[in-house]
Amino acid sequence: xxxxxxxxxxxxxxxxxxxxxxxxxxxxxxxxxxxxxxxxxxxxxxxxxxxxxxxxxxxxxxxxxxxxxxxxxxxxxxxxxxxxxxxxxxxxxxxxxxxxxxxxxxxxxxxxxxxxxxxxxxxxxxxxxxxxxxxxxxxxxxxxxxxxxxxxxxxxxxxxxxxxxxxxxxxxxxxxxxxxxxxxxxxxxxxxxxxxxxxxxxxxxxxxxxxxxxxxxxxxxxxxxxxxxxxxxxxxxxxxxxxxxxxxxxxxxxxxxxxxxxxxxxxxxxxxxxxxxxxxxxxxxxxxxxxxxxxxxxxxxxxxxxxxxxxxxxxxxxxxxxxxxxxxxxxxxxxxxxxxxxxxxxxxxxxxxxxxxxxxxxxxxxxxxxxxxxxxxxxxxxxxxxxxxxxxxxxxxxxxxxxxxxxxxxxxxxxxxxxxxxxxxxxxxxxxxxx
Amino acid sequence: xxxxxxxxxxxxxxxxxxxxxxxxxxxxxxxxxxxxxxxxxxxxxxxxxxxxxxxxxxxxxxxxxxxxxxxxxxxxxxxxxxxxxxxxxxxxxxxxxxxxxxxxxxxxxxxxxxxxxxxxxxxxxxxxxxxxxxxxxxxxxxxxxxxxxxxxxxxxxxxxxxxxxxxxxxxxxxxxxxxxxxxxxxxxxxxxxxxxxxxxxxxxxxxxxxxxxxxxxxxxxxxxxxxxxxxxxxxxxxxxxxxxxxxxxxxxxxxxxxxxxxxxxxxxxxxxxxxxxxxxxxxxxxxxxxxxxx
Numbered sequence: 001x002x003x004x005x006x007x008x009x010x011x012x013x014x015x016x017x018x019x020x021x022x023x024x025x026x027x028x029x030x031x032x033x034x035x036x037x038x039x040x041x042x043x044x045x046x047x048x049x050x051x052x053x054x055x056x057x058x059x060x061x062x063x064x065x066x067x068x069x070x071x072x073x074x075x076x077x078x079x080x081x082x083x084x085x086x087x088x089x090x091x092x093x094x095x096x097x098x099x100x101x102x103x104x105x106x107x108x109x110x111x112x113x114x115x116x117x118x119x120x121x122x123x124x125x126x127x128x129x130x131x132x133x134x135x136x137x138x139x140x141x142x143x144x145x146x147x148x149x150x151x152x153x154x155x156x157x158x159x160x161x162x163x164x165x166x167x168x169x170x171x172x173x174x175x176x177x178x179x180x181x182x183x184x185x186x187x188x189x190x191x192x193x194x195x196x197x198x199x200x201x202x203x204x205x206x207x208x209x210x211x212x213x214x215x216x217x218x219x220x221x222x223x224x225x226x227x228x229x230x231x232x233x234x235x236x237x238x239x240x241x242x243x244x245x246x247x248x249x250x251x252x253x254x255x256x257x258x259x260x261x262x263x264x265x266x267x268x269x270x271x272x273x274x275x276x277x278x279x280x281x282x283x284x285x286x287x288x289x290x291x292x293x294x295x296x297x298x299x300x301x302x303x304x305x306x307x308x309x310x311x312x313x314x315x316x317x318x319x320x321x322x323x324x325x326x327x328x329x330x331x332x333x334x335x336x337x338x339x340x341x342x343x344x345x346x347x348x349x350x351x352x353x354x355x356x357x358x359x360x361x362x363x364x365x366x367x368x369x370x371x372x373x374x375x376x377x378x379x380x381x382x383x384x385x386x387x388x389x390x391x392x393x394x395x396x397x398x399x400x401x402x403x404x405x406x407x408x409x410x411x412x413x414x415x416x417x418x419x420x421x422x423x424x425x426x427x428x429x430x431x432x433x434x435x
Numbered sequence: 436x437x438x439x440x441x442x443x444x445x446x447x448x449x450x451x452x453x454x455x456x457x458x459x460x461x462x463x464x465x466x467x468x469x470x471x472x473x474x475x476x477x478x479x480x481x482x483x484x485x486x487x488x489x490x491x492x493x494x495x496x497x498x499x500x501x502x503x504x505x506x507x508x509x510x511x512x513x514x515x516x517x518x519x520x521x522x523x524x525x526x527x528x529x530x531x532x533x534x535x536x537x538x539x540x541x542x543x544x545x546x547x548x549x550x551x552x553x554x555x556x557x558x559x560x561x562x563x564x565x566x567x568x569x570x571x572x573x574x575x576x577x578x579x580x581x582x583x584x585x586x587x588x589x590x591x592x593x594x595x596x597x598x599x600x601x602x603x604x605x606x607x608x609x610x611x612x613x614x615x616x617x618x619x620x621x622x623x624x625x626x627x628x629x630x631x632x633x634x635x636x637x638x639x640x641x642x643x644x645x646x647x648x649x650x651x652x653x654x655x656x657x658x659x660x661x662x663x664x665x666x667x668x669x670x671x672x673x674x675x676x677x678x679x680x681x682x683x684x685x686x687x688x689x690x691x692x693x694x695x696x697x698x699x700x701x702x703x704x705x706x707x708x709x710x711x712x713x714x715x716x717x718x719x720x721x722x723x724x725x726x727x728x729x
Contacts, residue, residue, distance in 0.1 A: 080692050083481040083695065086481065086482050105482075108482040109483075194566050194567065254587065254676070392693045392694050396689075396693075396694070400675070401674075401675065401677055405677055407676075408587065
């Protein structure tokens with residue numbers, strides 16, 4: 001009887017396997033037939049998904065031979081889902097990728113470069129994009145993506161709060177020390193010493209910006225070594241930490257996590273906000289009367305760019321069609337369309353410097369000059385990235401654990417930078433021996 | 436055993452009912468367990484093919500100081516179980532009283548159990564906030580002038596999560612105790628009254644022994660549960676500050692799904708399995724073998 005039971009179980013299993021494998025139809029198609037591209041994007045909100053869907057439909061009407069199967073993935077599990085698709089050989093043809101994850105995918109040969117398509121393509125001039133954008137997507141001399149939208153970091157200020165405090169609006173031509181002075185004036189504490197209104201809030205845990213702006217760097221030129229532990233890095237970090245712990249003009253980088261730092265600004269609890277243009281959507285919704293100006297100057301003047309990539313997977317069956325789709329997605333037409341939504345800066349230079357600067361009737365009170373001025377010294381996120389070490393590993397070391405000690409006053413900045421440098425160099429050594 | 440058609444038919448029907456759960460077990464439990472065992476000896480980042488590395492993952496784990504800190508954190512949470520059980524028993528005895536509207540209290544205490552864990556965690560994050568949290572406002576009101584900044588303090592973050600876990604989970608344990616309490620025969624208390632036993636003696640010599648099976652169940656499941664603490668640090672602290680609330684399971688999550696070191700994460704999983712297995716066996720040996728009053 002036991003034997004029979006096993007036979008029954010096995011046959012159920014086999015039936016299950018057959019059932020699953022039937023779902024996989026892979027017929028080869030020739031060029032003239034209609035092909036369907038699977039296109040996956042992740043982590044975006046519903047509004048953005050709707051825009052993307054519309055772009056897909058427009059592309060289809062222009063290219064009757066290509067159909068787009070659009071599959072948005074919501075939530076934080078996008079990276080895991082993508083990898084699972086790769087592991088089970090069901091990777092999409094085209095998908096979105098945060099710029100920081102590019103090297104991990106390139107290292108594993110999971111995505112293909114666009115160079116061979118660009119060479120054949122006479123109609124595309126890649127130099128229409130900002131050089132920093134091209135730099136962002138270029139690894140090992142090969143380019144992997146373009147983009148439809150991006151934003152450098154700028155300073156937003158709440159005009160109403162500035163008026164109330166009778167302080168002049170920042171012009172954008174300023175240093176971090178001047179920023180600190182303004183922030184001090186904007187900070188209001190109650191009788192118990194608890195901050196009711198912060199001078200400013202920072203959108204991101206971007207400690208590396210302060211390192212760079214004071215002349216330091218995470219890596220050396222060829223990224224063979226971590227050079228975090230320098231007087232320049234320490235000075236930049238010291239300035240950031242002082243703003244939090246000494247002057248209390250910005251919230252503790254991690255304490256604000258139950259309320260996003262942009263919400264603090266949105267709720268009128270911070271005079272200034274450092275971030276990218278995508279936040280303006282919710283600022284407008286919250287009816288914040290905001291102005292925009294350039295980031296202050298440290299030792300040097302820089303601003304980090306945030307953007308995302310559209311890439312072709314190595315499992316893609318129709319690379320040429322996929323390239324056409326990406327090209328369309330990052331073309332003038334779509335970039336203009338995305339620009340009109342008012343949540344980004346166009347990555348195409350010509351558009352940015354002409355149409356983007358004109359007053360948009362939908363947002364009459366906004367002046368976009370600061371973004372374009374910023375682009376002159378904006379740098380890609382790539383500068384933080386290492387070809388062999390994933391961003392989440394770097395992030396764990398630079399940000400997640402070690403910096404807590406500084407914020408909780410358990411050790412000083414010199415200890416922290418030394419710790420980060422040692423741990424990252426050890427990691428580089430491990431990766432080398434693995435090779 | 437002689438098998439005729441009828442019996443065969445019955446067997447077939449029986450197993451076809453069993454089929455789906457067994458299939459589910461094979462696909463979603465047995466297969467991952469076997470796969471993780473194999474992966475524990477490999478290096479795999481999901482995309483590139485796995486590479487056999489022998490015991491490297493385990494050696495790396497043993498040499499990893501952070502890992503032992505996470506093991507310590509996990510054991511710290513296990514120590515909270517006696518507190519949980521004492522609180523649950525106390526509440527159970529309270530709501531076992533024959534007073535009016537006791538159902539309302541039972542509902543209130545049970546409510547957190549059925550509420551969304553993430554939503555609760557977010558609210559407690561607010562409660563614990565060092566500057567404007569309601570808890571510190573209260574502490575200052577009653578005279579504690581420098582209350583800790585709970586979730587941002589390496590000493591207090593773990594107790595803060597334990598308190599939250601107690602609030603969230605005590606209702607369930609209370610319910611088990613309540614059911615057990617109501618199963619204790621009245622006669623025992625009656626005869627104790629005749630003998631002139633004090634309430635304390637009755638609790639100590641009747642109630643507690645009669646609850647030993649409930650205790651046993653709650654301790655075993657509680658230990659298994661706390662060894663797998665994940666959602667509280669995930670939502671409330673992100674494992675911080677300085678890793679002080681990173682549990683073993685949270686570090687498995689970080690390694691597997693943030694850094695894609697599947698092999699290393701699998702090795703840790705099997706280590707955790709052996710700890711839980713050993714602890715549970717010890718519990719069975721020393722507590723499970725006793726004769727209960729049922």
